[in-house]
Amino acid sequence: MEDSTQMITENNNLAETDVIADLLSSLPKEKSWQSGYVYRYQGFWCPEKQIPALIAFQKHFRAQKTDTILVTMPKSGTTWLKALAFSIMNRAKYTPSCSPLNSVNPHDLVPFFEFGLYANNQIPDLSTFQSPRMFATHVPYPSISDSIKNSGCRIVYLCRNPFDNFISSWHFLSKTRPEGLGPLLLEEAFDSFCNGHGGFGPFFDHVLGYWRESLERPEEVLFLTYEEMKEDINYQMKRLAEFLGCPFSLEEEADGIVEGISKLCSFSNLKDKEINKTGKSLLYFENKTLFRRGEVGDWTNYLTPEMVDRLNKIMEQKLAGSGLKFKTGL
Numbered sequence: 240m241e242d243s244t245q246m247i248t249e250n251n252n253l254a255e256t257d258v259i260a261d262l263l264s265s266l267p268k269e270k271s272w273q274s275g276y277v278y279r280y281q282g283f284w285c286p287e288k289q290i291p292a293l294i295a296f297q298k299h300f301r302a303q304k305t306d307t308i309l310v311t312m313p314k315s316g317t318t319w320l321k322a323l324a325f326s327i328m329n330r331a332k333y334t335p336s337c338s339p340l341n342s343v344n345p346h347d348l349v350p351f352f353e354f355g356l357y358a359n360n361q362i363p364d365l366s367t368f369q370s371p372r373m374f375a376t377h378v379p380y381p382s383i384s385d386s387i388k389n390s391g392c393r394i395v396y397l398c399r400n401p402f403d404n405f406i407s408s409w410h411f412l413s414k415t416r417p418e419g420l421g422p423l424l425l426e427e428a429f430d431s432f433c434n435g436h437g438g439f440g441p442f443f444d445h446v447l448g449y450w451r452e453s454l455e456r457p458e459e460v461l462f463l464t465y466e467e468m469k470e471d472i473n474y475q476m477k478r479l480a481e482f483l484g485c486p487f488s489l490e491e492e493a494d495g496i497v498e499g500i501s502k503l504c505s506f507s508n509l510k511d512k513e514i515n516k517t518g519k520s521l522l523y524f525e526n527k528t529l530f531r532r533g534e535v536g537d538w539t540n541y542l543t544p545e546m547v548d549r550l551n552k553i554m555e556q557k558l559a560g561s562g563l564k565f566k567t568g569l
Contacts, residue, residue: 255360259291269436272412272428274420277438281382283445286438292357293378299362300352302390305371307483309349312445313377313438314407315399316465319533321345321375322504324395327480328373330496335503345509352376377439380448391459393483396449399465400565401442401554402538402547405432409541429546433553443557450563466535466566472501506533536568 267279277284285293302308309324311317322345326338333339339348350356352374356363365372376383387394399407405428413423435441453462461482468475476497480486487497502508510533542550554565 255291259294263287263290269431272408272423272431272437273416277436281379283379283382284436284438284440288358289353291360292353293382295357295360295362296352296376296378297382297384299357300365300384300386302384302386302392303370303372304391306387306390306392307371307373308383308387308392308394309373309375310380310383310394310396310449311375311377312398312404312440312442314411315404316397316468316533317375317377318345318509319468319504319506320395320397320463321349322509323476323479323500324373324483325349326500326504327476328371328483328485330485330491330500335499338503340503340509346375349373349375353378379439379445380452394449394452394460395463395479395482396453396460397463397465397468398446398449400535400567401432401550402542402567403465403535404442405429405437405550406538406541408432408437425541429542433549443554447557447561447563450561454562464566469535470566473497476501535566538567 262280263278268276269279269284271277271286275287277286278290279285280290280293307324307328309317309320311320322340325345325348326333326335326340346355351358353376356365356374398404409423409425409428412428416423431437432440432442435444439445449460450462453460461479463475463479477487491497558564
């Protein structure tokens with residue numbers, strides 16, 4: 240009986256593999272910055288390995304009203320947001336000194352749909368997850384699970400200005416790129432970014448999708464920016480806590496709880512943790528590659544005036560009439 244069940248499972252996996260292969264062969268594709276290709280699927284450029292996970296996520300995930308979904312473009316402060324949101328939601332259980340963040344990577348505390356839960360043909364049993372649950376994704380708004388859209392659950396979106404987002408992505412994918420492919424040229428990656436071909440892009444489509452939802456449904460979608468968080472983290476943490484339904488009390492503020500969580504989740508503190516210097520929490524990415532500088536305005540050290548002018552013009556065109564503006568320095 241066990242052998243026949245295993246055979247059925249293997250046959251189903253082979254059938255799904257054939258379906259995915261047929262799907263990929265029908266989609267437009269561009270070279271990935273890392274290896275392989277990104278495919279134009281459901282209106283965005285999805286890395287090849289994440290397409291099966293996306294399909295499974297859309298089909299099987301059932302959101303609960305008490306869920307919180309953290310959303311970012313890659314390299315927009317995802318690790319920081321996970322640490323902050325987890326700590327704020329669980330501050331009654333853990334003081335900063337005994338927080339799981341001292342020994343566990345944030346990505347293991349708040350799992351990704353497409354890089355974790357539904358990766359590698361997995362269909363997870365989420366019934367063991369205690370409510371309120373917290374998950375994360377890089378998927379654009381039009382492609383997130385209909386269950387999420389219709390559940391009334393909370394969505395927290397964190398974006399970063401496109402200049403720093405590009406430079407951070409370029410550094411990250413340069414470090415994780417197979418050696419045999421040679422270096423990822425800045426000019427080549429920049430051209431791809433401007434054409435919207437980065438993973439989970441186009442960048443501006445991704446950002447504007449969640450921006451518009453936050454304007455239409457502010458009680459369900461909170462829009463944060465990396466730059467404003469760097470500028471005044473305590474204020475933004477209070478906004479986040481209020482949105483999550485667990486605002487800081489005056490007593491907590493007086494006792495320094497906000498500052499304590501801010502320090503625990505700071506870039507320098509997380510980077511110095513031993514757990515974040517070794518091992519892997521995201522499939523094929525080493526933890527140490529997740530932390531570089533975490534600064535605003537680092538792009539000025541890399542982009543030429545011509546590049547800046549080109550991206551400024553694209554940004555002006557894409558954001559026209561939206562009401563969204565980016566800070567590109569502090």
